Amino acid sequence: MVFSFVVFSAFAKAQTCGISATDVSFGSVNPGSSSTLKDTSVTNSGDTSASLTISGQDWTDGAGHNMTFSQTFWNTTSAPVALTNSFVSVDTIAPSIPFVIHLSVQIPARQFAATYNQIITLEATC
Amino acid sequence: MKSILLFIFFSAFFMIPSVFAFGEVAGPVVFTVPIGGNNVSSWGISNDQAINVKLSAEGDAMKYLSFPDSITLQPNNQIYWVNLTAKIPSDYNVTQGTNITGTLSAVAAGQPGQVQINLRLKKSMYILVQPATVQESVQQFSEPFQIATGLFALGPLIYLPAAGAIVILIGIFYFARKRKQEVKI
Numbered sequence: 001m002v003f004s005f006v007v008f009s010a011f012a013k014a015q016t017c018g019i020s021a022t023d024v025s026f027g028s029v030n031p032g033s034s035s036t037l038k039d040t041s042v043t044n045s046g047d048t049s050a051s052l053t054i055s056g057q058d059w060t061d062g063a064g065h066n067m068t069f070s071q072t073f074w075n076t077t078s079a080p081v082a083l084t085n086s087f088v089s090v091d092t093i094a095p096s097i098p099f100v101i102h103l104s105v106q107i108p109a110r111q112f113a114a115t116y117n118q119i120i121t122l123e124a125t126c
Numbered sequence: 127m128k129s130i131l132l133f134i135f136f137s138a139f140f141m142i143p144s145v146f147a148f149g150e151v152a153g154p155v156v157f158t159v160p161i162g163g164n165n166v167s168s169w170g171i172s173n174d175q176a177i178n179v180k181l182s183a184e185g186d187a188m189k190y191l192s193f194p195d196s197i198t199l200q201p202n203n204q205i206y207w208v209n210l211t212a213k214i215p216s217d218y219n220v221t222q223g224t225n226i227t228g229t230l231s232a233v234a235a236g237q238p239g240q241v242q243i244n245l246r247l248k249k250s251m252y253i254l255v256q257p258a259t260v261q262e263s264v265q266q267f268s269e270p271f272q273i274a275t276g277l278f279a280l281g282p283l284i285y286l287p288a289a290g291a292i293v294i295l296i297g298i299f300y301f302a303r304k305r306k307q308e309v310k311i
Contacts, residue, residue, distance in 0.1 A: 123245075
């Protein structure tokens with residue numbers, strides 16, 4: 001018992017929280033229509049809970065054509081909400097339990113046809 | 127047909143899992159700094175593979191803080207302790223507050239693709255400003271008793287149980303040996 005007490009004390013480690021996420025791709029989407037829902041699976045790789053927030057940037061084709069960040073929608077269990085360019089709370093994620101965020105994109109009817117990319121940032125705090 | 131113009135996105139049709147397991151040590155970073163002095167603390171960050179991470183700070187505490195712009199994390203979730211230094215100028219006016227707050231951020235860029243998912247860690251930090259009158263005593267003890275996150279936050283107290291257990295073990299061995307010698311006699 002004493003030995004295990006010594007071992008426990010010697011190896012006491014700092015508690016951590018972490019974040020990992022799977023990538024998402026919507027494929028091709030026609031102007032005036034929406035993509036199907038795509039999921040990113042977020043996992044807290046640490047051993048203590050983390051607060052998760054999300055934000056995004058405009059879609060851009062790198063040639064001057066843009067589409068606002070709010071054309072992307074996300075949700076977990078409730079109705080989809082438009083992405084914002086400032087961080088908004090998603091949920092508290094427990095360690096090692098995959099947490100799914102559903103994403104979709106809605107293309108305006110007169111959007112210039114091009115290849116667009118977007119950066120979404122997931123933020124963890126603990 | 128032009129009317130059926132496809133809106134073509136660049137697509138990676140395969141779901142490539144992000145390889146990051148980007149983590150930080152829990153708890154806020156706290157500095158206790160005398161006016162006209164400085165103090166150090168650290169922020170623990172880790173990842174499952176070697177990556178370059180950009181660091182930034184926001185809030186009022188930002189102007190009193192110095193830290194590297196970027197760091198390279200080692201693989202296998204080894205904790206990298208980012209050295210942070212808070213310095214309060216001698217002309218600091220305490221009416222500005224004695225608890226200066228801010229946040230630190232570390233950003234790891236995700237896989238390039240149609241949607242690039244970046245991962246960001248945020249850390250709350252507090253600079254507790256001490257009056258100049260106690261500057262000397264605080265500076266003396268600030269280094270060994272610095273308040274930081276994780277293991278350091280517990281300070282020397284974490285070693286007390288281990289030290290106690292070692293003393294008990296030595297006692298057990300001493301008395302066992304003594305008893306053995308008595309039996310031989």
